[in-house]
Amino acid sequence: MATQDADIFDDMRHRLITGEFGYGTKLRAEKLRQDYNCSASTVREVLFRLSTVGLVDFQEQRGFKSPYQSVERQHELTHMRILLETEGACLSIRLGGVEWESRLTAAHHKLSHIETRVRSSGDLIPLLGLWSRAEQEFHETLIDACGSGLLKRTHVVIYEQFRQQLVSAETNYGYFPENIREHQAILDAALQRNEDLMRVCVNDHLARNLTRPLPRKSYPDAFGKSSAI
Amino acid sequence: MATQDADIFDDMRHRLITGEFGYGTKLRAEKLRQDYNCSASTVREVLFRLSTVGLVDFQEQRGFKSPYQSVERQHELTHMRILLETEGACLSIRLGGVEWESRLTAAHHKLSHIETRVRSSGDLIPLLGLWSRAEQEFHETLIDACGSGLLKRTHVVIYEQFRQQLVSAETNYGYFPENIREHQAILDAALQRNEDLMRVCVNDHLARNLTRPLPRKSYPDAFGKSSAI
């Protein structure tokens, strides 16, 4: 049986990612202790762990908070996702076999099905949970054959913070109608094993979350080719 | 005054990075409790935190270990460093001003001084502590003007695990005579603000730690230009 610690950790992570606590809300140890009917140290332990994966802010002698939402933060997380996912996807193209293609196709099919339902109903909310899981699954499968467990673990950490930053109505939960076309384009690039195209597709897909463009090269490339970022 | 927790965390991190515990050694809570004359929970808290930054391995109901050394792990860490440092250095070139150039030059000067002493004496060991700090300082300054706190924090986490993997005589502590020339080349690329050259220099410098090459593109680039990785 799993340890209590681990259960509380998972549950708290889920609550944080789905935005149950508002941005910048203080996480009172006493309140959580009651929620889970456990001791103070257990709560503290869990909150510490969550703080090192960026889902909780910790300040010495001042306790724990759910992180603030900020354009700055969204920008940095998006940038990092682009960096990790383009790299991971391109490596998967180089290293992954037909088995990887197959899993990616399956993940895309599931996601595509949900996004089509969202489009026809025009309302994301009732499908938000399903969609979130499918979206994460698709993006994780995309980089799954990259050959680096470290890259994949790092990506999960960044992805979850990214999701946490976007779980409010104002930011549209990170959902856009263009997703359908863009996810399809990413799948196509994977099946064509075209790395340059993949970089462009992933970049376009994620850059939608930016309010200002990423910095471009400070001088023109000798070949006029756009850089990866 | 800093909290006891934080002090122990910093000290343990230092001990782990400098390889005081052997690879794969069990970290006994009771032993550490005595070392620091504190309670078991405090030790546990610290070890949990260290485990989420990869300096300690944690297994449910089985406690904490110093991580194993493996070629696989070194490979993945090197790969990740290349990814983060090329990106960070190129962004610094785009965004950093003369103030950044100046700090990088200063960091290089300090590092260069130490590496010259190592070369003439032929013995790294007495200067290992100094060199390590200077090396880290140089590489962190390199990406310091990248504009993303997230990228910098992620890099520190990766860098420290990388260092931890190399702190034994067999791996030469990650030191090579070629360092002098390579660090100089990186500085030059920065001052020339040449991003393509920077990618090549950083790549060459770090790839030295690899026992097998990184996967190349699966088909020739249209322009015959080598990719970032």
Place this chain on the structure above:
DNA sequence: TACGCTCAAAATTTCGAAAATCAAAGAAAA
């Protein structure tokens, strides 16, 4: 010898409270 079982020792997880620290409200001084 090999395999499985039981039981005790060792280690980990969880607890609840004491000690230390911070924050807010109110009193005193400028």
Place this chain on the structure above:
DNA sequence: TTTTCTTTGATTTTCGAAATTTTGAGCGTA
């Protein structure tokens, strides 16, 4: 009125021990 100091209440940090789980040695059986 504004500023500084003090007290009190709330929160965080640290502790040491109880409860739980794993480890491994010893024993019996195929």
